[in-house]
Amino acid sequence: MTTAQILVTLGSIVLAALLALLMIPVLVWLERRVCGLIQDRPGPNRTNVFGFRLGGVVQSFADVVKLVTKEEYIPDHIRYGRWIFLLAPMITFASALLAFMVIPFADTVQVDGAALRIQGLPVSYGILWYLAIGSVGILGMVFGGWLSHNKYSLLGALRAAAQMISYELALGLGIISMILTYDTIDFNAMVQWQSGTFWGFIPAWGLFIQPFAAVIIIIALFVETNRAPFSVAEGESEIVAGFFTEYTAMKFAMYFMGEYVAMNTASAVIVTMFLGGYQLPWFSTAALLEHFRTVAGVLLLLVPVVMTLFILWMRRNNRVRLTLSTDGGRGRETRILTGVLIGTTLLIEAILLWLLLEPAGSIGASVAVPLLQIVIFVVKLMLVNLFIILIRWTLPRFRYDQVQVLGWRYLLPAALANLFVTSIIVAGVGS
Amino acid sequence: MNDTVKPTRITTVPRYGDQPADKLYLPAIYAGIKVTLGHFVRNVLDITAMETLEYPEEQPTDITSRYRGLHRLTHREDGSIRCVACFMCATACPAQCINIIATERTDGIDEKMPEIFAIDTLECVFCGMCVEACPCDAIRMDTGIFSVTGKTREDFVLQRDRLLSHTGAFETEQTRNKEASHD
Amino acid sequence: MIEILETSLFALLALGVLTGGLMILLARRPATHAMGFFIALLSVAGLFALLHQSFLFFAQVLVSVGGVVIVTLIMILTVNLREADLPPEPHQTRWLIGAAVIIAPLSLLLYQTLTTLGDAFPPVSDTFGGTRSLGTLLFHDGVLPFEILSVLLLTAMVGAIIIGKKEQSYDRES
Numbered sequence: 135m136t137t138a139q140i141l142v143t144l145g146s147i148v149l150a151a152l153l154a155l156l157m158i159p160v161l162v163w164l165e166r167r168v169c170g171l172i173q174d175r176p177g178p179n180r181t182n183v184f185g186f187r188l189g190g191v192v193q194s195f196a197d198v199v200k201l202v203t204k205e206e207y208i209p210d211h212i213r214y215g216r217w218i219f220l221l222a223p224m225i226t227f228a229s230a231l232l233a234f235m236v237i238p239f240a241d242t243v244q245v246d247g248a249a250l251r252i253q254g255l256p257v258s259y260g261i262l263w264y265l266a267i268g269s270v271g272i273l274g275m276v277f278g279g280w281l282s283h284n285k286y287s288l289l290g291a292l293r294a295a296a297q298m299i300s301y302e303l304a305l306g307l308g309i310i311s312m313i314l315t316y317d318t319i320d321f322n323a324m325v326q327w328q329s330g331t332f333w334g335f336i337p338a339w340g341l342f343i344q345p346f347a348a349v350i351i352i353i354a355l356f357v358e359t360n361r362a363p364f365s366v367a368e369g370e371s372e373i374v375a376g377f378f379t380e381y382t383a384m385k386f387a388m389y390f391m392g393e394y395v396a397m398n399t400a401s402a403v404i405v406t407m408f409l410g411g412y413q414l415p416w417f418s419t420a421a422l423l424e425h426f427r428t429v430a431g432v433l434l435l436l437v438p439v440v441m442t443l444f445i446l447w448m449r450r451n452n453r454v455r456l457t458l459s460t461d462g463g464r465g466r467e468t469r470i471l472t473g474v475l476i477g478t479t480l481l482i483e484a485i486l487l488w489l490l491l492e493p494a495g496s497i498g499a500s501v502a503v504p505l506l507q508i509v510i511f512v513v514k515l516m517l518v519n520l521f522i523i524l525i526r527w528t529l530p531r532f533r534y535d536q537v538q539v540l541g542w543r544y545l546l547p548a549a550l551a552n553l554f555v556t557s558i559i560v561a562g563v564g565s
Numbered sequence: 566m567n568d569t570v571k572p573t574r575i576t577t578v579p580r581y582g583d584q585p586a587d588k589l590y591l592p593a594i595y596a597g598i599k600v601t602l603g604h605f606v607r608n609v610l611d612i613t614a615m616e617t618l619e620y621p622e623e624q625p626t627d628i629t630s631r632y633r634g635l636h637r638l639t640h641r642e643d644g645s646i647r648c649v650a651c652f653m654c655a656t657a658c659p660a661q662c663i664n665i666i667a668t669e670r671t672d673g674i675d676e677k678m679p680e681i682f683a684i685d686t687l688e689c690v691f692c693g694m695c696v697e698a699c700p701c702d703a704i705r706m707d708t709g710i711f712s713v714t715g716k717t718r719e720d721f722v723l724q725r726d727r728l729l730s731h732t733g734a735f736e737t738e739q740t741r742n743k744e745a746s747h748d
Numbered sequence: 749m750i751e752i753l754e755t756s757l758f759a760l761l762a763l764g765v766l767t768g769g770l771m772i773l774l775a776r777r778p779a780t781h782a783m784g785f786f787i788a789l790l791s792v793a794g795l796f797a798l799l800h801q802s803f804l805f806f807a808q809v810l811v812s813v814g815g816v817v818i819v820t821l822i823m824i825l826t827v828n829l830r831e832a833d834l835p836p837e838p839h840q841t842r843w844l845i846g847a848a849v850i851i852a853p854l855s856l857l858l859y860q861t862l863t864t865l866g867d868a869f870p871p872v873s874d875t876f877g878g879t880r881s882l883g884t885l886l887f888h889d890g891v892l893p894f895e896i897l898s899v900l901l902l903t904a905m906v907g908a909i910i911i912g913k914k915e916q917s918y919d920r921e922s
Binding site: 171172173175176349447450451453454455462524527528529 | 591594597598600601602604605608609610611612613615616617619622623
């Protein structure tokens, strides 16, 4: 392995780990802020580090510090199985993190003759890995709820387990129909399949090719990650927190983080299978590499416009009402952030200008295209995360028997029917 | 005789959920998302138009003269305490948070005055029964103070001198029961 | 270097299987049983992965760990047997020693069979183990057993549903 190959492999591992872990405070912040803005209130906006609020992201870090420094204790009524009680959150967290590692962030990169995948785990069986490892996370919840020696925890854990295995069938069948459509189990090949168009101008995203399976899989993924409206496990006995009840401090933090990583992974799977992954809608990677100068030119014009709009929005909104006496340092923060953003924009512009002026097919393009794809992936990921958070604050929670009826009586036959129709169409078209 | 009396007012409760669109639930989700997304976009575009008060820079705007804030003991015109320690407020209080110890009055205006008049604001439910029960208009809750802070439980027990030092927050005070003040 | 890694990984996974099995046998609490089951099945999946059988690894994790273990847990929690409900088992140690004595020669036979079993099957190519190769083999050479297995599973499912269904009262519309 040459140095460049080692660097790229290490880089993808670091990127996958960072994306999974750094998304946790961002998702916590997004959830609380979006929830607040939907409910006509500002959400967290006061915690600051030397005056920098960054819209409230610092609040998530304050939460982490609080959870780390809280008193760790195990309730006395848990007499046996304490090691399983401590192990359970780790199972959930580990399986959620592992499941994220097979998502492709960019197309395979040709480095020194070898095609390297930009995934945390450069394997070719992404979807099977996600299904398998994702289903291990439930065990952590069941063990945790059981070993808590608490009626409410037990109920929450049982309901979570039953709900999840009910929807795993629908999820599996839906994913099988997607595998049939894409004819591969490789996430990267799935994304590549979605780079064409069909009926002329509609991008061949999974969402447009198989809307039915998309709905089924998205609903099943909501259930798998225990997100509202299917949050019977954690919000069911709403006063006591379901299977979280006896967990304090860092153990609770592991469950909490595991849930957000699982939600992030589900978003990543939705983006990869249905929204075209890391690609721009009408361009494939080869097209990007070929016409990179055009793309660089467009970006050269677009980035300053977007940044200007963002800076204007920030100046308008990162302040308190003008009738107040103090603004808590927001004015200073806005000025410094404006400076930082303008500086970043100039840097990006310089890089794009250099890429534009360079002869085509050089190393600049082959480094910049994966970076562009990573950026597109992160943008799409954040959009789907926003959608999931929006759904949480829109829909009331389903009752447990409604969840089971939906899973067995409606989703499973729908997934089966979709599988039949898909296989007929694939067999008919393929021959 | 089969005399069935027909009820004259029949209210038909509309039942939802049987239509195919209801059973599908996706149209309902779409309608819900329209509402929440509308709120979200509106608030993101202009976050200062929210009705949320940025406390403590913005104080509440709905404190009127009827608002039952922290208690205060009133003075007569000559500055002495109006309360005659008749124990009516302590009796009327549903939370039993007023403790009074009476003593002889030295300025000859009345017979008794409170030596100790303690209100435990941790127990107080701010119902205003003491104000209604007082025959001398000695205790009022029109200070407009809504925030009491302290570091120990004892800090929340307001004594007589502190209650005397609170001032009413509204200029248009009418003294109730002027004939009861024995002026 | 790779050899040492593989051998140590194999030792670790085999230890996991044995520990899990022993936990299932010797534990006194059902939670430890379930944890042992989980560890044992996960280690078996790891052994499949060590042999480059990726599809079997996924099938094992998905079906055994993600399905069987969870359903077993639900079953344990629902049935909720207590120590008092179980029949008394006197002379447990004697039974165990007697069984070990009887099984020992049988295990020798088993070991002999397993070591010579490899000659009965032709060696597979290096790329075998992925989904496509396994699927091709299954649907070309093993279609009949596969379909019979699916009918068997269907029978089991229908039987489970019928046993689990509650009696419908006649004045309630289903």
